[in-house]
Amino acid sequence: MMNMSKELIKRIEKLATPIKIMHVCGSHEHTIMENGIRTLLPKEVEIVAGPGCPVCVVPxxxxxxxxxxxxxxxxxxxxxxxxxxxxxxxxxxxxxxxxxxxxxxxxxxxxxxxxxxxxxxxxxxxxxxxxxxxxxxxxxxxxxxxxxxxxSCHRLIPPAIDFLINSGQTNLNALIEPGHVCTIIGTEPFKYFSTDYNIPQAVAGFNPLDILMSVYMILRQVKNGTPKIDNEYHRAVREExxxxxxxxxxxxxxxxxxxxxxxxxxxxxxxxxxxxxxxxxxxxxYDIEVKDVTEAPKGCICGPILRGMARPEDCKLFGNECNPLHPIGACMVSKEGTCNIAHRYAKR
Known part of the structure; x- marks a missing residue:
């Protein structure tokens, strides 16, 4: 595995270009942080976390x-x-x-x-x-x-990605799509991000090699000028x-x-x-009716973090008032939350 990782990193370095890749999966963020993948990539290749934590996005x-x-x-x-x-x-x-x-x-x-x-x-x-x-x-x-x-608090991933693309807030250039979600809905619902918006994509599994391979696939698409959705996780994901x-x-x-x-x-x-x-x-x-909802605790930037506009370290509360034992924002609560993951692995 070590030799394969080194080879993939070499290939990524050869193809490196300024790019912002968003993933939308808490398990992907866990793999990236636990294995220090961001530190292995060229500086111009940026991976940001999107709204991939199902607990965190519940309003x-x-x-x-x-x-x-x-x-x-x-x-x-x-x-x-x-x-x-x-x-x-x-x-x-x-x-x-x-x-x-x-x-x-x-x-x-x-x-x-x-x-x-x-x-x-x-x-x-x-x-x-x-x-x-x-x-x-x-x-x-x-x-x-x-x-x-x-x-029911169930949510759908493709509409959230579509919103982020059209909002222009995150300026994302490419997508790593969630393997778990794609085992259910396949790759078809994501295709139009490439055909309509020229965004390179790769469906990824959950080990470090999966993540590195998906980054390589995306950079190869950029190099060849052929945005599409590559299925790196073909061992579990079918097109349909x-x-x-x-x-x-x-x-x-x-x-x-x-x-x-x-x-x-x-x-x-x-x-x-x-x-x-x-x-x-x-x-x-039960005819539930809730009014006058306050969305975020004061000082919490969970919203920008979920939209890929900020990292946990940008939050003044992170690691201080807000930590896994005393979470203030939803992103610190769940083990799939970007802030919770960052708190556990950032110092590594």
Whole structure:
């Protein structure tokens, strides 16, 4: 592996040109930071992190929705990373400390098991990108118990990338696409970034060689003037993706426009439950209404970080008031968050 890495770095150095490559995957950022990949690349080859952490992009409004349900006596189930993500004024961890019934589960199936054993209403806060949406869809299609419902916080990666490209804020020149997402939706939804915007792309796996190879593929496209989407992760990703999973998503969810943390409303970027499954839609079941949402704690620059406009080190709170033991912004909460990863590996 060491020899292959050295060879790839040599090839990258030969093709190096000023370029800003964005990835949109927390696992990619982890690999990059853990292995010091940015320090191995020529200075003109920049890799920035985009909105690749599914927990981090859940906006305050959706945390507040869950907090409203806790106040109504509903049992909230969700992933552990969601507990400390800030809402407008508090978090699910705060609600749990104050006696609210908030429980950590490792998947929607565990939330359903809780609903089957108890009489209380149970809501699963379903966060995640296209990777986890099929599981939520499959469980809804299996007709869970009447006291169970879902608050869908699922989001779609291509619309967020489209927003970033057209906003002009990040000035990105190329994209490393997320391997996990592409196993579900394939490479087709990303192609127009190359055909319409002339952006080189590569789908990457998750080890250091995958990242280096994707950078090389992108630079080779730049050299040849042939922007396209190369599939470096061909051992897991097909052009058409997982058709069965896509069909489940289409059957259960409808695409809507909604804000992300650090973003305004992004067109056609979220998945909400269709009317025919409204008995499992917590927003419909409990008539949730949240107003006057405060998005970011004072001094937090999570928004610019999620948009690839800043690095964690640019934040005055980073490593001081804001750290993994006391996270102020969402990007420090999750292990997939850019700030959390930077805090763990930057000093290396």
């Amino acid at each position: 305050s409004r959706e945390i507040d929705e869950c907090l409203e349900l806790v106040e109504k006596g509903v049992t909230i189930t969700t992933f552990g990373d969601m507990l400390r993500v800030p809402g407008s004024n508090s978090s699910l961890a705060d609600a749990k400390a104050e006696g609210g019934d908030v429980r950590v589960v490792y998947g929607i199936n565990k939330a359903i098991e809780i609903a089957e054993k108890e009489d209380n209403d149970v809501v699963f806060m379903a966060a995640g990108f296209e990777t986890t949406a099929p599981t939520t869809a499959a469980e809804i299609l299996n007709e869970p118990p009447e006291n169970f419902s879902v608050l 993706g997982n058709v069965i999973a896509q069909e489940a998503i289409k059957e259960v969810f409808q695409v809507e426009s909604r804000e992300w943390r650090g973003f305004p409303k992004i067109p056609n970027s979220v998945l909400d439950i269709k009317d025919e499954f409204s008995q499992y839609n917590a927003r419909e079941k």
